[in-house]
Amino acid sequence: MKSYRKELWFNIPQRRQLINITGEVEAALRESGIQEGLCLVNAMHISASVFINDDESGLHADFERWLEKLAPEKPHDQYAHNGYEDNADAHLKRTIMGREVTVAVTEGRLDFGPWEQIFYGEFDGKRKKRALIKIIGA
Amino acid sequence: MKSYRKELWFNIPQRRQLINITGEVEAALRESGIQEGLCLVNAMHISASVFINDDESGLHADFERWLEKLAPEKPHDQYAHNGYEDNADAHLKRTIMGREVTVAVTEGRLDFGPWEQIFYGEFDGKRKKRALIKIIGA
Amino acid sequence: MKSYRKELWFNIPQRRQLINITGEVEAALRESGIQEGLCLVNAMHISASVFINDDESGLHADFERWLEKLAPEKPHDQYAHNGYEDNADAHLKRTIMGREVTVAVTEGRLDFGPWEQIFYGEFDGKRKKRALIKIIGA
Numbered sequence: 001m002k003s004y005r006k007e008l009w010f011n012i013p014q015r016r017q018l019i020n021i022t023g024e025v026e027a028a029l030r031e032s033g034i035q036e037g038l039c040l041v042n043a044m045h046i047s048a049s050v051f052i053n054d055d056e057s058g059l060h061a062d063f064e065r066w067l068e069k070l071a072p073e074k075p076h077d078q079y080a081h082n083g084y085e086d087n088a089d090a091h092l093k094r095t096i097m098g099r100e101v102t103v104a105v106t107e108g109r110l111d112f113g114p115w116e117q118i119f120y121g122e123f124d125g126k127r128k129k130r131a132l133i134k135i136i137g138a
Numbered sequence: 139m140k141s142y143r144k145e146l147w148f149n150i151p152q153r154r155q156l157i158n159i160t161g162e163v164e165a166a167l168r169e170s171g172i173q174e175g176l177c178l179v180n181a182m183h184i185s186a187s188v189f190i191n192d193d194e195s196g197l198h199a200d201f202e203r204w205l206e207k208l209a210p211e212k213p214h215d216q217y218a219h220n221g222y223e224d225n226a227d228a229h230l231k232r233t234i235m236g237r238e239v240t241v242a243v244t245e246g247r248l249d250f251g252p253w254e255q256i257f258y259g260e261f262d263g264k265r266k267k268r269a270l271i272k273i274i275g276a
Numbered sequence: 277m278k279s280y281r282k283e284l285w286f287n288i289p290q291r292r293q294l295i296n297i298t299g300e301v302e303a304a305l306r307e308s309g310i311q312e313g314l315c316l317v318n319a320m321h322i323s324a325s326v327f328i329n330d331d332e333s334g335l336h337a338d339f340e341r342w343l344e345k346l347a348p349e350k351p352h353d354q355y356a357h358n359g360y361e362d363n364a365d366a367h368l369k370r371t372i373m374g375r376e377v378t379v380a381v382t383e384g385r386l387d388f389g390p391w392e393q394i395f396y397g398e399f400d401g402k403r404k405k406r407a408l409i410k411i412i413g414a
Contacts, residue, residue, distance in 0.1 A: 001139050001277050001312075001313075001413065001414040003312040003313065003413070003414070005380065005382055005387070036139075036141040036274070037139070037141065037274055038176065038178060038272070038274055038314065040314060040378050040380055042378075042379075042380070043389075044388070044389025044390075044392065045389050045390075045391070045392075046328065046329045046330050046389075046391050046392060051233070051237075052184065052237050053184045053229055053233070054184050054219075054229060056219060057218075058217070058218035058219040058220075058221060058226075059217075059218070059219040059226060059229055061218040061219075062217045062218050062219050062226050062229075062230070063230075063233075066209065066230055070208065070346065071342065079334070079335075079338045080333075080334035080335070080337040080338050081330075081332060081334040081335040081337075081338050082334075083334060088334075088335060088338050091329055091330060091335055091338075092338070092339075092342055095327070095329070095339075095372065095373060095374075096233065096234065096372065097233060098233075098236065098237075098374065099327075099328050099374075099377065100377065100378060101237065101238065102178050102180075102238060102240055102378055103180075104143065104178055104180070104270055104272035106143055106272070111143070111270060111272065112182070113181070113182025113183050113184075113268060113270075114182075114183075115183070115184050116182065116183075116184060130389060132380055132387060132389075134314070134380035134382070134387065136274075136312070136313055136314055136412075136413060137139065137141070137274060138139040138141070139277050174277075174279040174412070175277070175279065175412055176314065176316060176410065176412055189371070189375075190322065190375050191322045191367055191371070192322050192357075192367060194357060195356075196355070196356035196357040196358075196359060196364075197355075197356070197357040197364060197367055199356040199357075200355045200356050200357050200364050200367075200368070201368075201371075204347065204368055208346065234371065234372065235371060236371075236374065236375075239375065239376065240316050240318075240376060240378055241318075242281065242316055242318070242408055242410035244281055244410070249281070249408060249410065250320070251319075251320025251321050251322075251406060251408075252320075252321075253321070253322050254320065254321075254322060274412075275277065275279070275412060276277040276279070
């Protein structure tokens, strides 16, 4: 069994943003040399997400509005977590969007349907944060 | 390390439906010959879901009502994604329900608790769509 | 390829509680002897969750309030599932929080960011329930 590990680093200037990382994950898979297996991609921070959806700007605007409706950022003092912090909403937003994805690896490629793209979802940015890629297989 | 891949195809006549695919996944596991490992099952489309819950019709009616409350289909023009499309709500519903499940494989069986069943959740049907089963192990 | 399986048992006296199980998962990983691979941790019941977030009591209070807002327990008869049961809300809450996590194993350790902790989320307690740990790798 082979395994491969790589970190992706982000330093996003605003609080929230969705970043397409499909190309970076594909590059890691090529570097791994793994042909058949599983590829885990996860946020290493609990106020960020890795998820799979469509790379369409209208949909991304819908995600922003929808997450603000389900888990609004403000007022900050509506959350017990926000004593020394102001990011409780980011923990909730990431919960809806998910921490991680596991993707099948087949014949050396991410085994995706026609529109699947991997995103890093930042919900509490303005600082350095990481996602992890771990691939196991043969 | 062994690996096995299989696609499941769906063509659901209505927009939304939950389909129990546990039997199909068990069949794929038998075909794989894998005794110990992990079994990934994921929607290959970004407006559908694979998830684990109870096969109980009342609960499925509750899911339908609840998802319509959290991410209503109509009016279609409430979503920026719905320019040429009308399925933004399906992307949001699938986000809540999840893209994928990973199931432990032990002694050649899906290692499940007493009520766990795997479902394909269609949120934008009336066309051919797929789910992927990928099993790795020994 | 090595594999390792372990069940964690819970009998939580109230209906809802979040339990940090990171230490138990780390112990299972040491017992497995696996150095590189993937570690799946999932609830074996469909009214409970395994998820990764922060071990901070204010945030946990926020989760309780937020989940009660998105999927309220009462009135019980608002849910079609609640004929002989009263736990439909627990199925919905677990859906938001997620059934499972997959964690990378690197150099014999859970490959975590600085604040990641694994929780068992009970949403229908007062009885014996289980989570499953399955680790595969080399």
